[in-house]
Amino acid sequence: MEVIREIATLKAERASWARPIGVVPTMGYLHQGHIELARRARRDCATVVVTIFVNPTQFGPTEDFGRYPRAFERDLDMLRAEGVDAVFAPSPAEMYPPGFSTWVSVEEVTSRLEGASRPGHFRGVATVCNKLFNIVDANRAYFGQKDGQQVAVIIRMVRDLNMNLEIVVVPTVRESDGLAMSSRNTYLNEAERAAAGALYRALTVARDMRRGGCMDAAAVLRTMGEVIGAEPLAHLDYADVVDPESFRKLETLETPGLAVLAVRIGATRLIDNMLLEG
Numbered sequence: 001m002e003v004i005r006e007i008a009t010l011k012a013e014r015a016s017w018a019r020p021i022g023v024v025p026t027m028g029y030l031h032q033g034h035i036e037l038a039r040r041a042r043r044d045c046a047t048v049v050v051t052i053f054v055n056p057t058q059f060g061p062t063e064d065f066g067r068y069p070r071a072f073e074r075d076l077d078m079l080r081a082e083g084v085d086a087v088f089a090p091s092p093a094e095m096y097p098p099g100f101s102t103w104v105s106v107e108e109v110t111s112r113l114e115g116a117s118r119p120g121h122f123r124g125v126a127t128v129c130n131k132l133f134n135i136v137d138a139n140r141a142y143f144g145q146k147d148g149q150q151v152a153v154i155i156r157m158v159r160d161l162n163m164n165l166e167i168v169v170v171p172t173v174r175e176s177d178g179l180a181m182s183s184r185n186t187y188l189n190e191a192e193r194a195a196a197g198a199l200y201r202a203l204t205v206a207r208d209m210r211r212g213g214c215m216d217a218a219a220v221l222r223t224m225g226e227v228i229g230a231e232p233l234a235h236l237d238y239a240d241v242v243d244p245e246s247f248r249k250l251e252t253l254e255t256p257g258l259a260v261l262a263v264r265i266g267a268t269r270l271i272d273n274m275l276l277e278g
Contacts, residue, residue, distance in 0.1 A: 001079060002086045007095075007135050010088055017085070018046035020139035022168075025132050028052040028089075029069040030078050033173035033181040037142040038082045040170050049136050050079055052089040057096065058124030069186050088136065095131060104130045106153045106160070109247050113238055113260060114149045114271070122153050129154055133165055141165055146172040146180045148258055148273035152247055172272070178204070180272045187268040195233035196265050202227035203274035206241070206259040210276040217241040217250045217257060220276070228263055237262035237269065241276065253277075 004010045014021070022045030024037045034050075041048045052075060059065035072089070079087060104126040109115075115122050133141060143151050155167050173181045178200030179193075188196060202224040209220050221241050228236045241250050244258040256277040263270055 001076070001084055003076065004086055004088050005090060005094070007090065010086075010135055013086070014137055020045045021047045021049060021136060022140045022142060023132065023136045023138035024048070024050045024142045025129060026050060026052055027054045027068065027183070028075050029071050029183040029186070030075045031173075031181045031183060031185075033144050033146065035078060035082060036173050037144060037170050038079060038084055040168065041140070041142050042083055044168070045140060047086070048084045049086045049088060049138065050084050051132050051136070052087060053095065053128070053132075055095075055124055055128045056092050057127060058121050060118055060120065063118070064184075069183055088132075095128065103127050104157060106157050109149070109152050109156050109245075112247055112249075113240060113242075114262070117237060117262060122150070125150055126153060126157050130157065130161075133158075133163065138165060140168050142168045142170060144170050144172060146182065146272060148244070148260060149247055152245055155245070174200070180270075182270065184268055184270065188265060192233055192266045192268065195231050196263075196270060198228050198231035198234045199261050199263055199270060199272045202239070202261060203259050203272060207274050207276055210253050210257070211278060213278075215253045217253055220253070220259065224259060224261065228261070233265055235264040237264055244275065 022041035024041055026034050038050055054068050056065055103123050105123050106126050110122040151169050158165050158167055177197045179196050205227055206220045206224050221239055224239045228234050239261050241257045241259050242248060243250055250257045253276055256275060258273050259276055260273040
């Protein structure tokens with residue numbers, strides 16, 4: 001497995017790579033969710049590239065860029081075991097050299113929820129993903145459903161810019177109690193980790209209500225809030241029921257909806273989502 005740090009080196013190497021090329025963008029500190037993305041890419045593609053880059057432009061000034069967990073050598077060992085062909089791990093200066101001034105802004109789908117809670121976040125996500133797609137010249141890119149609004153943003157960007165790239169969305173990988181796997185789960189202490197199960201409980205209640213015939217999105221949303229409110233260590237940032245593509249708020253569930261949550265457990269902010277359909 002080759003580890004590449006510079007854009008020019010990767011561009012020189014990619015000419016010899018067999019196609020299709022699959023890329024798995026990550027910020028490192030890999031968990032089983034990331035590994036599932038790499039495995040799916042390995043099944044689909046002749047060449048698999050995983051990127052490891054903690055992207056500073058998607059973090060707000062009060063967010064956790066400096067303490068975001070990093071374990072580069074461990075990550076490399078995990079990826080070697082999955083047969084990944086190359087890891088692209090650039091520095092911030094390599095990705096954003098002096099004078100960098102071009103940004104990708106995806107409108108509408110970013111106006112609510114994560115976009116409202118974290119101003120500038122999706123501009124950073126869209127810009128870095130656009131750069132990574134171009135640098136790797138991938139045919140397919142792999143993302144987890146856990147970051148549902150991010151997935152919608154990337155799909156919209158690829159569609160609007162007519163990019164020759166297929167976005168493959170892989171189901172959320174969960175812990176035994178349903179908590180979505182996330183690098184930020186490592187921030188939780190024992191009591192907080194137990195409290196974090198409230199996110200999955202709230203989402204499964206929403207799913208079961210829709211399966212039981214409830215079409216009232218407001219009733220589903222109210223029940224989700226009650227489940228989170230019953231956990232003393234959980235503080236709701238937002239909860240909503242939205243269209244999975246546009247992220248517009250839904251009034252009814254006659255078409256499939258997406259239940260979305262952002263919850264603070266202690267100092268840690270967790271997000272999750274679940275599709276609601278009959």
